[in-house]
Amino acid sequence: MQASVLVKTKNMDRNEWLQWRKKGIGGSDAAAVAGLNPWKSPIEVYLEKIGEIPEPEDNEKMYWGRILEDIVAKEFTLRTGKKVRRRNFMLRHPKYEFMIANIDRELVGEKVGLECKTVSEYGKSEWEGDKVPDQYIIQCQHYMAVTGYEGWWIAALIGGNKFIYKYIKRDEEIIQYLIKIESDFWKMVEERTPPPLDGSKSSENILKLLYPEAAEGTEIELPEEVEELIVARENIKAQIKKLETKQLEIENKIKAMLKENEVGRTPKYIVSWKTYSRTSIDSKKLKIEQPEIYEKYLQVSTYRKFDVREVK
Structure with a gap:
């Protein structure tokens, strides 16, 4: 099996490259x-592909x-x-044309690719x-699915001062799994049927982006299934509160053993109960005694608060 060429990418500007990315699922999309992907949800990828939200801005x-x-x-x-060597093409799977790949490098004389990463010091434990x-x-297995290659190296510069490289073998079971879920996902894109929202921060941020403000005074009738979701939410809240109380109980027992000791x-294990100081502005006092200064530096922001109340 050999990947086909979707488009030549040499000298292509970023905006044009982003438009071509919408024509399929790339390696960085696959994990989401x-x-x-801890930073991106399926619904975010879906909205990017149909053009409802922009691709992330360059940073x-x-x-x-x-x-x-x-x-x-x-x-x-x-x-x-x-x-x-570079492969200055956006590639696509010869059968599943929605599976695309823009690989970093390929090894000369081998059916193997190379993915290059730069990682912060905070991620070194991974x-x-x-x-x-x-x-x-998942990204590398996706590339192997598209190219038909037998393996993929991944090299990473961690924290600017530690270099590592590791080999990832082709895994047919993972590849078949990716083909299945990516096929299902692309069908949703083609039919404009969004994937379900999940509990990720990404999904929460997408909802804020799509619906930043409530239309004042508006009200709708929600479907009955919402009541089941609300009951489930209340049960989870009760469990969380119970667990938080238990956690505090355990912490208090340990604090009682530490007494005035810091560590x-x-x-x-090493347990600490240290003393810290924090400086803050007394905004209420400032408003009373220096109202002009208070007004000058007052910053107003808007947000939507989610709340559930039982009908009396």
């Missing part, structure tokens, strides 16, 4: 579609990721002796030992 992180991609690729060659973050495993130790 599978529900394994410093994305800029430096592109700049450092070449450095990561060169360092991979230095450390492994494996030559790599790369310890043989570990690779789930979303990047306590066991063979496995």
